[in-house]
Amino acid sequence: MPEPGNLRGSVNAWEENAFITSFRVFPIQLPRGRTALLFRGTLLCKVKSTRNFYFGSPAGAKIISQNSDPLREISRRCPQSASLTTALQGLPEDWPAELDALLAADETILAHLELDLDKALRFARGLILVTNRQLLARSGEEAAWQAFPYRNGLHLQRRDHAGVASLELLDTTGQLARWRHTLGRDTNARQVLDHFEQQRDAALTGQPVEAPPASICARCGAPLVPGQDDCPSCAKELYTPPSTWTLFRLWRFARPYRGQLLAGFILTLISTAATLVAPYMTMPLMDEVLIPYQNGQPLDTGKVYFYLGGLLGSALLAWGLGWAKTYILALVSERLGADLRSQTYEHLLKLSLEYFGGKRTGDLMARIGSESDRICVFLSLYLLDFATDVLMITMTAVILVSINPWLAAVTLIPLPFIVWLIHVVRDKLRHGFEQIDRVWSGVTSVLADTIPGIRVVKAFAQEKRETNRFKEANQRNLEANDRVNRLWSLFSPTITLLTEVGLLIVWALGIWLVTKSQVTVGTLAAFLAYIGRFYTRLDSMSRIVSHTQKAASGAKRIFDILDHVSSVPDPVKPQHLTQVEGGITVERVGFRYGNRTVLRGVDLKINPGEMIGLVGHSGSGKSTLVNLICRFYDVGEGAICIDGVDVRNIPVSEYRKHIGLVLQEPFLFFGTIAENIAYGKPDASREEIVAAARAAHAHEFILRLPHGYDSLVGERGQALSGGERQRISIARALLIDPKILILDEATSAVDTETELEIQGALDNLIKGRTTIAIAHRLSTLRKADRLVVMDRGVVVEEGQHDELIAKEGAYYRLYTAQTKQLDEQLARPESEE
Amino acid sequence: MTTSNFTLIRNAFGQLVFTGTDGEAHEGVVPVRAFAITAPDEGLALVNSHGKELLWIERLTDLAEGPRELIREELASREFMPVISRIRHVSSFATPSTWDVETDRGNARLVLKGEDDIRRLAQNALLIADSHGVQYMIRDRRALDKASRKFLERFL
Numbered sequence: 003m004p005e006p007g008n009l010r011g012s013v014n015a016w017e018e019n020a021f022i023t024s025f026r027v028f029p030i031q032l033p034r035g036r037t038a039l040l041f042r043g044t045l046l047c048k049v050k051s052t053r054n055f056y057f058g059s060p061a062g063a064k065i066i067s068q069n070s071d072p073l074r075e076i077s078r079r080c081p082q083s084a085s086l087t088t089a090l091q092g093l094p095e096d097w098p099a100e101l102d103a104l105l106a107a108d109e110t111i112l113a114h115l116e117l118d119l120d121k122a123l124r125f126a127r128g129l130i131l132v133t134n135r136q137l138l139a140r141s142g143e144e145a146a147w148q149a150f151p152y153r154n155g156l157h158l159q160r161r162d163h164a165g166v167a168s169l170e171l172l173d174t175t176g177q178l179a180r181w182r183h184t185l186g187r188d189t190n191a192r193q194v195l196d197h198f199e200q201q202r203d204a205a206l207t208g209q210p211v212e213a214p215p216a217s218i219c220a221r222c223g224a225p226l227v228p229g230q231d232d233c234p235s236c237a238k239e240l241y242t243p244p245s246t247w248t249l250f251r252l253w254r255f256a257r258p259y260r261g262q263l264l265a266g267f268i269l270t271l272i273s274t275a276a277t278l279v280a281p282y283m284t285m286p287l288m289d290e291v292l293i294p295y296q297n298g299q300p301l302d303t304g305k306v307y308f309y310l311g312g313l314l315g316s317a318l319l320a321w322g323l324g325w326a327k328t329y330i331l332a333l334v335s336e337r338l339g340a341d342l343r344s345q346t347y348e349h350l351l352k353l354s355l356e357y358f359g360g361k362r363t364g365d366l367m368a369r370i371g372s373e374s375d376r377i378c379v380f381l382s383l384y385l386l387d388f389a390t391d392v393l394m395i396t397m398t399a400v401i402l403v404s405i406n407p408w409l410a411a412v413t414l415i416p417l418p419f420i421v422w423l424i425h426v427v428r429d430k431l432r433h434g435f436e437q438i439d440r441v442w443s444g445v446t447s448v449l450a451d452t453i454p455g456i457r458v459v460k461a462f463a464q465e466k467r468e469t470n471r472f473k474e475a476n477q478r479n480l481e482a483n484d485r486v487n488r489l490w491s492l493f494s495p496t497i498t499l500l501t502e503v504g505l506l507i508v509w510a511l512g513i514w515l516v517t518k519s520q521v522t523v524g525t526l527a528a529f530l531a532y533i534g535r536f537y538t539r540l541d542s543m544s545r546i547v548s549h550t551q552k553a554a555s556g557a558k559r560i561f562d563i564l565d566h567v568s569s570v571p572d573p574v575k576p577q578h579l580t581q582v583e584g585g586i587t588v589e590r591v592g593f594r595y596g597n598r599t600v601l602r603g604v605d606l607k608i609n610p611g612e613m614i615g616l617v618g619h620s621g622s623g624k625s626t627l628v629n630l631i632c633r634f635y636d637v638g639e640g641a642i643c644i645d646g647v648d649v650r651n652i653p654v655s656e657y658r659k660h661i662g663l664v665l666q667e668p669f670l671f672f673g674t675i676a677e678n679i680a681y682g683k684p685d686a687s688r689e690e691i692v693a694a695a696r697a698a699h700a701h702e703f704i705l706r707l708p709h710g711y712d713s714l715v716g717e718r719g720q721a722l723s724g725g726e727r728q729r730i731s732i733a734r735a736l737l738i739d740p741k742i743l744i745l746d747e748a749t750s751a752v753d754t755e756t757e758l759e760i761q762g763a764l765d766n767l768i769k770g771r772t773t774i775a776i777a778h779r780l781s782t783l784r785k786a787d788r789l790v791v792m793d794r795g796v797v798v799e800e801g802q803h804d805e806l807i808a809k810e811g812a813y814y815r816l817y818t819a820q821t822k823q824l825d826e827q828l829a830r831p832e833s834e835e
Numbered sequence: 836m837t838t839s840n841f842t843l844i845r846n847a848f849g850q851l852v853f854t855g856t857d858g859e860a861h862e863g864v865v866p867v868r869a870f871a872i873t874a875p876d877e878g879l880a881l882v883n884s885h886g887k888e889l890l891w892i893e894r895l896t897d898l899a900e901g902p903r904e905l906i907r908e909e910l911a912s913r914e915f916m917p918v919i920s921r922i923r924h925v926s927s928f929a930t931p932s933t934w935d936v937e938t939d940r941g942n943a944r945l946v947l948k949g950e951d952d953i954r955r956l957a958q959n960a961l962l963i964a965d966s967h968g969v970q971y972m973i974r975d976r977r978a979l980d981k982a983s984r985k986f987l988e989r990f991l
């Protein structure tokens with residue numbers, strides 16, 4: 003390991019771009035616990051504690067970046083160094099010292115992969131390095147380093163299964179080594195694979211490696227738009243948990259109503275103050291009127307009328323103010339709730355299919371429905387109540403102290419206990435309510451699951467079992483509620499008990515003080531009246547804990563939706579498609595649903611206006627490819643471009659306007675046929691709707707319906723047959739006159755004759771549009787310019803029907819299987835005769 | 836498909852090679868458990884690289900020693916479902932949340948994307964899928980220590 007002092011020679015010869023073509027990483031230990039990385043001729047020094055990075059010689063280091071990503075900084079300064087940043091991204095900080103001995107002086111590290119599993123699939127740290135000479139690896143911290151210099155026949159193979167990927171090194175005679183890692187390291191693994199192949203070939207042929215194009219994401223290899231430094235697919239890897247102060251974040255929704263809320267607050271305050279007048283008047287009423295009268299003095303009727311009038315007036319005032327307050331707050335509460343609901347819903351609809359794939363409908367319904375309701379009630383009622391309670395308590399306390407400080411001090415005795423109780427109970431309640439929310443979602447989920455599937459339930463006579471499933475969910479709900487109620491039922495009587503005890507103490511002290519003639523009976527009576535109010539307030543304030551926690555748990559679940567960033571985000575610097583030609587390029591696309599790899603290295607080029615037939619076995623990934631082209635999901639690796647523009651750089655809604663999609667499972671919304679056809683273009687004229695329906699051969703069957711185009715289709719279109727639904731969804735796609743038309747088994751549910759008719763109509767319509775048609779019935783695709791055959795996630799063949807038949811490959815097998823089946827069907831009746 | 840009359844060997848490439856009664860050798864066959872969670876020891880299939888079933892094995896113990904060990908080995912190298920024995924720390928109770936856990940395969944850190952990624956199995960067992968698709972198992976959540984249970988409760 004070089005000493006810092008020895009660096010000087012090489013650092014003197016430092017040129018800013020010198021290291022780009024050839025560099026070597028030396029970690030060196032600098033004084034005072036600093037660790038540095040040295041590239042040939044350039045020192046990059048990382049000060050562990052502050053995350054500052056220095057660039058330059060150890061003597062005169064310049065800070066190049068403070069609290070930012072040093073590697074990005076380097077790549078900004080030296081644009082060609084993309085491969086450097088790639089190689090260094092996430093390179094372990096504690097560099098294994100013995101590696102230096104294994105690396106030659108002019109050896110360059112090009113890619114690395116930090117393994118997180120060892121051979122026995124235990125969590126352990128290992129490392130694979132690809133240099134310009136060899137592959138170096140060890141599969142655990144204790145394991146020995148293995149070096150594999152490049153030679154003929156050496157190759158790497160990557161597989162994954164159930165979240166674990168394996169990298170096998172093979173040569174022509176057998177397996178040399180095998181390393182394992184979890185899928186979190188997959189980007190690095192792919193780089194290792196790519197660089198390994200490049201370097202091996204370069205080492206064997208002696209030809210230098212071509213520099214990668216400049217605009218590639220250093221981390222995942224996806225092309226970047228010039229000027230956009232954040233790679234869209236890397237950006238979403240960040241996992242920042244949302245703030246837990248969810249209740250405060252609700253202010254965002256209350257803000258527009260702050261005027262009304264303030265008015266409500268003031269009204270509450272005054273009306274409560276008005277109720278405080280009454281007991282204050284009882285004091286003179288007793289001391290100046292009743293007690294003197296008892297002692298034989300005449301009744302002062304004037305005073306009686308005055309005080310009684312005062313009492314009535316204050317009651318009336320309290321009534322009026324209370325009415326205004328309740329009215330205003332109820333209005334605000336509803337509006338707040340409506341805002342919260344529609345904003346959450348709006349956000350929800352923008353999320354990608356990936357989000358919906360992992361969520362249950364019932365759960366989302368519960369969140370948007372009942373939980374938002376609870377939050378708005380909390381915000382507009384309980385929060386204000388709480389605020390007024392606090393104010394009233396302080397006001398009463400002031401009055402109490404002004405009447406008699408000693409009595410007042412005694413009154414406050416239960417307060418610390420109450421505060422302590424609230425503290426204890428708060429967190430428990432919060433968990434409890436969170437649990438109730440989740441369980442309640444479970445109950446709605448059962449409903450949302452069963453009711454759309456009611457035909458299956460009835461067909462298999464499983465009503466009883468579904469009832470039981472519901473009962474079970476309901477039972478869990480009961481249990482969760484019981485747990486909270488057990489706590490709560492103990493809490494609130496305890497508070498009452500404490501206040502009663504407080505009252506008792508005040509009585510006792512009061513009587514004692516009266517006997518000592520330190521206070522009058524009137525004062526004591528007024529005091530007790532105030533204390534009653536004081537304790538009621540305290541009681542209600544403590545009860546708010548429950549509502550607060552309920553709202554907090556609801557808010558957490560709502561913000562769960564609101565904080566979720568769509569996994570197909572709109573680009574930061576969008577590119578707009580002015581005129582869409584419809585050329586689609588799919589480049590090295592890989593995709594996974596969760597840990598299941600569905601597409602691997604798919605390459606496909608579709609020219610503008612071309613019709614592609616996509617065929618392959620069921621489950622081979624055809625629909626998935628279409629999902630990616632429509633950007634329902636973002637590609638895991640590689641890129642999809644429309645007219646040369648990465649689809650991730652086009653605003654999502656703008657992009658989808660150009661795509662007409664007919665799905666494998668047609669879905670119609672509740673409404674009329676006309677509304678459904680015009681779904682993508684609500685302002686379509688009647689003529690357009692009819693024309694689209696005619697083109698999709700739906701016109702005639704629609705006319706046979708009782709109200710024609712105004713007939714209702716039923717929920718999810720269940721009033722129509724499968725083939726009818728398909729034709730409506732074709733019409734829907736055609737109406738928006740898209741540049742790109744995607745037909746995923748669009749005619750699988752119609753009879754052959756109708757299919758032929760639709761085909762005939764489509765033949766005219768696909769002119770000038772890029773069309774991707776998926777079909778199992780291969781005869782449907784006879785008009786396709788090119789057929790693309792997929793098998794288990796890869797494109798295996800491409801070409802015209804005749805070429806592919808001549809090839810006798812996968813397509814040939816598919817085709818003969820189908821024609822044979824047809825022949826057999828045709829032959830059977832004859833043989834039976 | 837019977838459980839005798841076949842040979843199973845491992846070749847130099849580390850792949851299993853299956854030769855059935857028809858004498859055809861299939862390279863790269865993999866054993867798959869039919870009920871990976873509910874009945875892992877019953878019902879295994881040997882599947883070739885195209886996903887076609889070559890052999891159905893009711894019970895591993897029905898096999899002769901040699902192939903049985905090979906299949907065991909292969910399963911062990913394919914299956915990865917760390918069993919969580921302790922949850923040491925969770926970064927937040929709102930998701931996404933990063934958990935530091937102790938498992939039977941060493942210490943690990945996982946990112947839980949949402950509460951829906953926790954799947955309930957029978958008898959208090961849980962299956963937790965992390966953001967990269969690794970499945971972690973909790974055999975019996977009642978049997979965890981108190982601190983871990985407390986962390987877990989907040990997500991159930």
Ligand SMILES: Nc1ncnc2c1ncn2[C@@H]1O[C@H](COP(=O)(O)OP(=O)(O)OP(=O)(O)O)[C@@H](O)[C@H]1O
Pocket residue numbers: 359595596598600618619620621622623624625626627666
């Ligand atoms: N949302 C999903 N989550 C997980 N796996 C999925 C999902 N959708 C599809 N898959 C899997 O991906 C693979 C490819 O599915 P895809 O729908 O693309 O097939 P396909 O070629 O369209 O088949 P078909 O001809 O039957 O429509 C299948 O094995 C399927 O099980």
Ligand SMILES: [Mg+2]
Pocket residue numbers: 624625626666746
């Ligand atoms: Mg499909």
